[in-house]
Amino acid sequence: MLRGRGLVPFPLRSCLITIKAFPSFIIVTAAQKTLQRAETAAPERKMAENDKIRNEELYVGEIKGGLRPTMRLVVMGIFKKQPKRMVVSLSCEPQDDAESNVGLQVTVSFPDRAVLRNARLAGQWGVSENALSYFPFAAGEPFKMEIVCEHQQFRILVDGQPLCGFSHRLLQLTSLTTLRICGDLHLTKVA
Numbered sequence: 001m002l003r004g005r006g007l008v009p010f011p012l013r014s015c016l017i018t019i020k021a022f023p024s025f026i027i028v029t030a031a032q033k034t035l036q037r038a039e040t041a042a043p044e045r046k047m048a049e050n051d052k053i054r055n056e057e058l059y060v061g062e063i064k065g066g067l068r069p070t071m072r073l074v075v076m077g078i079f080k081k082q083p084k085r086m087v088v089s090l091s092c093e094p095q096d097d098a099e100s101n102v103g104l105q106v107t108v109s110f111p112d113r114a115v116l117r118n119a120r121l122a123g124q125w126g127v128s129e130n131a132l133s134y135f136p137f138a139a140g141e142p143f144k145m146e147i148v149c150e151h152q153q154f155r156i157l158v159d160g161q162p163l164c165g166f167s168h169r170l171l172q173l174t175s176l177t178t179l180r181i182c183g184d185l186h187l188t189k190v191a
Helices: none
Strands: 017-021 025-030 033-039 059-062 072-079 085-091 102-109 114-121 142-149 153-158 161-167 178-183 185-190
Touching (some): 072 085, 085 142, 102 142, 178 185
Antiparallel strands (some): 017 025, 059 178, 072 142, 072 185, 085 102, 085 178, 142 153, 153 161
16 A cells, blocks of 8 residues: 555655556556555466366366367466566377377567467477567566467467467367467466
């Protein structure tokens, strides 16, 4: 709380006070200086009963019936202050097997300011795609990533804006039954 004398080093009437509310914390700033950051209760995520959170992975969830064109997967979260990467994978097996097929793996690399897309078929990774017109992610900031399954490709949107596409390399989309998310972030919603 910011009540009392001496807590704010300048007259309040001469500055702008902002309060940013995120799903897991609140930041209060005045004159572009952070005065307080308060953690809030952890938000509820939509998860099925058999979904698991493992130590090395933030989220492993089942896609019931596998992927189909017109399906949309939503990942929302907040990146840590000094993130290195985030990986979102759509795979065929619930256990992480080096031989299992991965229909799409999106790797957000902060040091390279790149978003890599790739697929693994019969244990072999294909050629990675990384062409982007802009890098939409920022350290410490919330984001909303949507993966839309279309007939010919996956379309990836960030904060409602189209980012890139990735043509299907694994043609049997219904075999993609597992969504995995790991990296330097706090998840707030998976749907």
